[in-house]
Amino acid sequence: MTARLYSASISGIDGVEVEVEADIRPAPEPHILIVGLPDTAVKESTQRVESAITNSGLNLPLGTIVINLAPADLKKQGPGFDLPIAMGILTCATNANWETEAWAIIGELALDGSVRPVKGVLPLVIEARNRGKKNIVVPQSNGMEAAAVQGIAVYPVETLKEAWRLVSGELMPRPAICPPTTFEAEYDVDFSEVKGQAYARRALEIAAAGGHNILMSGSPGSGKSMLAHRIPTILPPLTDEEALETSKIHSVCGLLKRDAGLMRTRPFRAPHHTISDAGLMGGGSSIAPGEISLSHNGVLFLDELPEFRRQTLETLRQPLEAGEIIISRASGTMTFPARFMLVAAMNPCPCGYQGDRRHACKCSPALVEKYRKKISGPLLDRFDMIVEVPAVEPSTLVSAPAGEPSAGIRSRVTAVRELQHRRYSGTRFRTNADISGKTLQAHCRPTPEATGILTQAIEQLGLSARAHDRILKVARTIADLAGSGSITEEHIYEAIQFRAFENRLR
Ligand SMILES: Nc1ncnc2c1ncn2[C@@H]1O[C@H](COP(=O)(O)OP(=O)(O)OP(=O)(O)O)[C@@H](O)[C@H]1O
Ligand SMILES: [Mg+2]
Ligand SMILES: [Zn+2]
Incomplete structure (x- = not known):
């Protein structure tokens, strides 16, 4: 038989x-x-x-x-x-x-x-x-x-x-108990551990609220990695659908925790700069998801950004725009989800200490120039926000009180995400960072005074048209966080700050 x-x-x-x-x-x-x-x-x-x-x-x-x-x-x-x-x-x-x-x-x-x-x-x-x-x-x-x-x-x-x-019926069947479907995310790190750094904390809150990609520059030990690791903790809780999507990707890669149900926390992936294109984007003989898909619904952190191959970073452009990656091989074509927040870190120069108050920079101007050239132009355009993260003073590290816990920041971020969700319902956009064209024009119209300031800043800083749109989108998020329908001067001023550093990189 x-x-x-x-x-x-x-x-x-x-x-x-x-x-x-x-x-x-x-x-x-x-x-x-x-x-x-x-x-x-x-x-x-x-x-x-x-x-x-x-x-x-x-x-x-x-x-x-x-x-x-x-x-x-x-x-x-x-x-x-x-x-x-x-x-x-x-x-x-x-x-x-x-x-x-x-x-x-x-x-x-x-x-x-x-x-x-x-x-x-x-x-x-x-x-x-x-x-x-x-x-x-x-x-x-x-x-x-x-x-x-x-x-x-x-x-x-x-x-x-x-x-x-x-x-064959010899054993009493006893099915596994379903794990609870409603749960609180539990992270093992928290923003309360970050002392001082008011500016960086504010920048990350804005980035998380509007889904903006962010680049942090600072000397070694200034806390860039520490801050980046804590970003998932201030993002809204995973919805059931997101938890299922993300868990599926991790399951296929054998990365789901054993003896646990669905993922409860947003992924944080930090691939090394030597990663292969297949490792980052997905691929291989059986077409497996890569780091950008493992970061889906979470954070992709590129530490030491200038060390990544330029070509590798260029390939990020398409998935960043589409929120998914299409991989074609002789064995077939696969589409994997890849909607993630891109967070990157770099030192301001090869030795790392340019602009640092306590260490002297040892780099020649030519060397600094060469280092910064590595990430200039199209790559900088991937980031809505570029922030300097100077090291906190030793006295702050010792005596400053604990910072605001992640939960408080997360509730503000979640409220602003929900607002965007309602505003962009019926469009293909989800966050302020996503919008372009008509949607951008319709929702990011600053007051006449604010427009004047923006025009002036663009001229003075020599910013591109792309930078102009990015400032507007970030200003939209800042206004949303302030509960303001219109984009006013103060929102534009703050948004411009997150572009000012760019000039030193170009
Ligand atoms: N603001 C801070 N509050 C509390 N601890 C801090 C702060 N800044 C730095 N630290 C401590 O310093 C350590 C080093 O910081 P971190 O690794 O994040 O620096 P980094 O900027 O990523 O440096 P590198 O450029 O070398 O990668 C942290 O693990 C933390 O213990
Ligand atoms: Mg680091
Ligand atoms: Zn240096």
Whole structure:
């Protein structure tokens, strides 16, 4: 007889159903053959499955066992088919009669028969649920992640034997408990730890409120990394939909925390400047999401910005505008979400101490010029805000009281985000940072006095038309934070400050 079981494979960040058929033909020796476009990990499944069945005290049938994975044209990846293959063989060999149609099965096997965690369980469970499966067997440590999906009973198992006893009715089925769907984000860092730095704190609040990309320049140890790490803590809480989207991407990359449900915190990703294009943008032979997609709904932090290859930074332009990345390879085309806040840091010069009050800069003017050229022009245009972050005085570090906690800042940011959400409903824009063209003109009209100041500043500072629009968008956010419908002089003045430093970089 043949047996047909159901499993799933990952394609991009989604699951695709895969049928696992098993057939046994008489032969003197046991032998497993897998057909249906398996990759190397799937081919190696035969070895693991043989050992796992035998070491579980179950019977490996004599004969040639043919495993067919369908649909045939889908490339099957990874070791997650071990468990359904083993259970298909057992079903076939024992003529067991269980409701295979109602179940989906996922898991890698170790040689001793224990079930190992696999990547991408979250989208795989979503796929099974959407196909109308009632139950799913998953590896124990993927249980919480799987149980976050509503509408399907999740059975986490530790061994092949346990899975087999479960489906064949020998074990009392006890589905995993769904993790709570409403939760408070808990971060292990907080803005209260940052002493002084009133200007940088204010800049980051504006950036977070309007979704503006921000570049910080300052000497070593001035606190740029410290500040950047705390940005997710002042962004609005993840919505259910965002939590699911972000968790799916992390699940596919095997980065979701074990024994936890969906992600509760916004991602913060800080790739090193030596990162490959595929690592940053996504790609590789099986087209996996890159850092920009892992930052989706969170923060992408590029520390030591001038050290990144110019070409690499140029490729960020398209996803920054589109909020997604399209990757084309011979093996196909994938679209991954990539809507993130870009935060970058740099030193003002190669030694790092130009403008520092306590250290002398050792760099020649020519060297400083060369260093700054690395990020001039089009790259600076990626940032709505550029701020100087000078080191706080040692006396401040010692004696200043704790700063305002993240929760207070977050509530102001959230209110302003909600305002933007309402204002831009029905458009493709979400935040002040996104808007352009007519929408920008309609919503960023300063008072005549404020317009006068802006025109004057543009002339004096020699700013570009792009910089003009950026100042307007930042001023819109500043006015929103102040609860003001119109953009007045003080809002424009403050927004201009975040562009003034640019001239020293150009
Ligand atoms: N304002 C501050 N309040 C409290 N601690 C601070 C502050 N500024 C700096 N520190 C302390 O100094 C350490 C170094 O700061 P951080 O690593 O963020 O500097 P940086 O600007 O990123 O430096 P680099 O340019 O070398 O990367 C922090 O981990 C923190 O302990
Ligand atoms: Mg740093
Ligand atoms: Zn220097």
